[in-house]
Amino acid sequence: MSLKNRIVRALNRHVLPRHRLVLRKSGHEAENGLLTPSLRERMFSDIAAIAGPWLDSVLGSEMAMPASALPGAVADFAELHERRPVRDNSGGMGFNGSLWLYLFARALRPELIVESGTWQGHSAWLMAEAAPEAELITFDIEHDNLLTRHPRVDYRLGDWAGHQVVARARSMVFFDDHISHTRRLREAAKRGFRHCLFDDNVPANGVFLTGDPPLPTLAMLHDPQMRPGMRIDWRYREREFHYVASEDDWTSAALIEAYRPVPPLRPASPYREHLGLAYVRLRG
Numbered sequence: 001m002s003l004k005n006r007i008v009r010a011l012n013r014h015v016l017p018r019h020r021l022v023l024r025k026s027g028h029e030a031e032n033g034l035l036t037p038s039l040r041e042r043m044f045s046d047i048a049a050i051a052g053p054w055l056d057s058v059l060g061s062e063m064a065m066p067a068s069a070l071p072g073a074v075a076d077f078a079e080l081h082e083r084r085p086v087r088d089n090s091g092g093m094g095f096n097g098s099l100w101l102y103l104f105a106r107a108l109r110p111e112l113i114v115e116s117g118t119w120q121g122h123s124a125w126l127m128a129e130a131a132p133e134a135e136l137i138t139f140d141i142e143h144d145n146l147l148t149r150h151p152r153v154d155y156r157l158g159d160w161a162g163h164q165v166v167a168r169a170r171s172m173v174f175f176d177d178h179i180s181h182t183r184r185l186r187e188a189a190k191r192g193f194r195h196c197l198f199d200d201n202v203p204a205n206g207v208f209l210t211g212d213p214p215l216p217t218l219a220m221l222h223d224p225q226m227r228p229g230m231r232i233d234w235r236y237r238e239r240e241f242h243y244v245a246s247e248d249d250w251t252s253a254a255l256i257e258a259y260r261p262v263p264p265l266r267p268a269s270p271y272r273e274h275l276g277l278a279y280v281r282l283r284g
């Protein structure tokens with residue numbers, strides 16, 4: 001990151017939010033974009049052509065939005081994203097990841113959304129905008145990085161394991177906290193959630209792509225070459241780590257009714273591909 005962008009980031013994080021101000025970083029990918037209306041419309045319909053079949057495959061009859069409304073929903077997202085209060089969400093979701101989260105929340109139209117991993121508050125703000133009827137609770141073990149608070153979001157400090165949260169008929173939970181996917185699967189099932197989104201779903205050979213990967217990930221559980229007892233070693237930022245797959249973790253796979261990683265959005269969307277967002281429907 002350049003010195004200029006570092007200064008902008010520090011000001012945005014520590015000083016300007018107190019005055020409800022943000023500085024834009026011109027080099028940030030989401031600050032740049034297409035202006036030509038015909039090309040924007042083509043981009044929205046190309047993205048909708050990828051997102052539609054995926055949403056249909058995960059939500060089926062529970063989809064609260066007709067396929068014909070999808071290009072409009074993508075356009076709404078692009079307009080909303082321009083107005084996002086967290087201008088630089090480094091360490092969290094960028095354009096494409098945010099787009100998936102927005103479309104999923106809008107297509108499901110849940111009454112309750114729970115998020116684990118608030119960070120600067122971007123994804124909670126986005127889901128609150130995507131699902132105006134939903135109650136939204138977001139958890140984080142620290143609030144030092146929180147830059148924005150949406151009036152409809154309940155910001156709770158601590159791991160959700162220490163709080164009483166129970167799913168309703170139409171609920172979703174989004175895990176973006178780098179905690180083991182199998183631990184989160186068990187907790188979500190215990191609380192009655194069926195629709196779950198998991199971030200950082202790195203494959204076994206991609207554990208070095210993010211700090212503190214949520215091991216084992218869903219991708220690893222679905223990898224036919226992975227099995228209990230197997231060990232993975234890797235290096236991240238000059239430190240070495242290892243993970244050994246446990247029998248307990250592998251039994252959690254039985255909780256899963258459907259597993260659908262989001263498909264790549266390129267070339268329809270020219271923005272950076274989001275790393276590892278995946279949907280799980282838990283058995284009822």
Ligand SMILES: C[S@@+](CC[C@H](N)C(=O)[O-])C[C@H]1O[C@@H](n2cnc3c(N)ncnc32)[C@H](O)[C@@H]1O
Nearest residue numbers: 092093117118119122123139140141159176177
């Ligand atoms: C990748 S960031 C979340 C990004 C955010 N969802 C976004 O895109 O706007 C991960 C966050 O998870 C939080 N975290 C770590 N352990 C946690 C836990 N046990 N429960 C909840 N949050 C946790 C970290 O403090 C960090 O803020």
